[in-house]
Amino acid sequence: MIQAVGLTKRYGDKLAVDHADFVVEAGTVTGFLGPNGAGKSTTMRMILGLDHPSDGGVTVDGKPYRNLPVPLREVGALLDAKSVHGGRTAYNHLACLARSNGIPMRRVDEVIGLVGLEQVAKKRSKNFSLGMGQRLGIAAALLGDPGTLLFDEPVNGLDPEGILWVRNLMKSLAAQGRTVFVSSHLMSEMALTADRVIVIGRGQIKADTTMREFIAQNATTHVRVRSPHIGKLRELMAGKGWRTEALPDDDGAVEVFDVASEAVGDLAGQNGLWLHELAVIQPSLEEAFMSMTADSVEYHAGVPGMEPGQILGQPGLGPDQPVWQGQGGGQSQAPGGTSSSTGSSTGSGEARR
């Protein structure tokens, strides 16, 4: 368990971390989210005793890091992957660390096997790719079989297979009862990995809750409806006082806010309008995060036409992760009856007509 009480770091006039209070519980993967410069790394460095808090403090299992009798057996950390002397081989790097904490040398071979670096263990790490460096860092974190693990941006530079591996690794470490604290700016990754989330913006803890609650509280669920009669349907919905928004680059669909999908389907059915798609759009972590931290982004990218805090399009980060309604929703709409199709094209709906 990691516990921060009034944790503060000041650089001159600037508060990098501002009286942060949080608890990272054992047995869960806790995501640590925040825009660049929000104070994630500073917080992690203070947990590890690398940076001294200006005020307040943080403990691991009730002890300040410096007082841990055998640090690597209690806490394993992956900071930036290149916290390694490149002239030393991967094996020797791990062996030096193991010696400093009295860890037997056979454990070095074990962790090299665990991260899949057997082939390059005797090579100097300066020639390692980013992904290999990341694996070496993870091996170092696992070396002492610690009860608490900190990972700062662990999937950086990993290929898809490596990302999947890290994701499963973190989950299985938590399932074994360990405390796993992971910082990331990759929100889609966090959504898949973390059970809990702590959000930091401009040094302040903005949220400390479960992933599910965080998303539910900070983003609105909405309904996407696609119809060949979309113009008419919009008029009807506007008549009901529902807020609708046309999807850009898609003239057959609109998003409807603050209304249940059943109500939208019923309205269409009552008016004899076909539907090709009716979907509840689950808010993503990214959306929730953006709505929460829009005002606390430290460095804006300054892209014309973009809102502050909006993220440049990244594949796999799209906010739309549709949760398809079950058959019940579809059956309630006599004329349409296509709401449970995937909605990938209007063609499938037309074919059933």
Next chain:
Amino acid sequence: MTATPVAAGRPGTGPGPAITGRAGFADVISSEWMKIRTVRSTFWTLIALFAGSSVISLLITLAAANSYAKDLAEGKPDSADIVLAGLAFVGQIAAYVLGVMTISAEYSTGGIRTTLTAMPRRVEILVAKAILLAVIVFVIGLVTAFVCFYLGNIPLHAKHVGINLSYPGATRAVFGSALYLAGLSMFGLALGFLLRHTAGAITIGLALIFIIGNLFTLIPGSVGHWLYKVMPGNAGGQVTSFGETGRNPDKAFAPWTGFTVFLIEVVVLLIVGAILFERRDA
């Protein structure tokens, strides 16, 4: 790769049995010893120290043997400690650079953060590095000093003016050279801890030893003499010369006095380095 990341039943605070004991100074020494010998720069620096010093001692005595023999024949004072002159060039620089690199390389690579998460009790790291450096450099320095002494003597023997270890001050100078080099490596370590930057620490340290010390001769009077005397290279270097000729007590300490002054300077710098190391963010 496997989905089961950690073998069951391993020691740790997680599922395994409770941790016993404490990572202590012996572990830090063991780890730092492995760190020093698993990077190539250590070997290159020590090889430079040994080979460079030996070769230069030989070349200097080859060049100087004639005039040395002539001076002796004419009854002019001259010093036989030219046999150790090689140590005064490459040896000093190599020992100092090795000391700087022992810590500055950890800062330049970021490895210091890994080191400090493994061992957060920082002073132990500094003390371990200082002890290991002093021992390593003393041993290599002593071997090198003996080799310089015998190599440098070859051209002198050829002119029938060779010396042996019973020559006044010779034994003290050979052991003193090894001690001075060990001290210089700790001086480098201290500046490495203070500046955390390889090039900066090397530049400043070598300037202090080779240049700034001599600039104080430009300051007239006793203040200038005193400043000149206490500069680390000038104070510590006295123990490496035979000292049978022309030591001006206004401008130079006696050998062991000078070395003691130098050691105090090194220890003070190490203490300041330790305090800053503790206080600074890594």
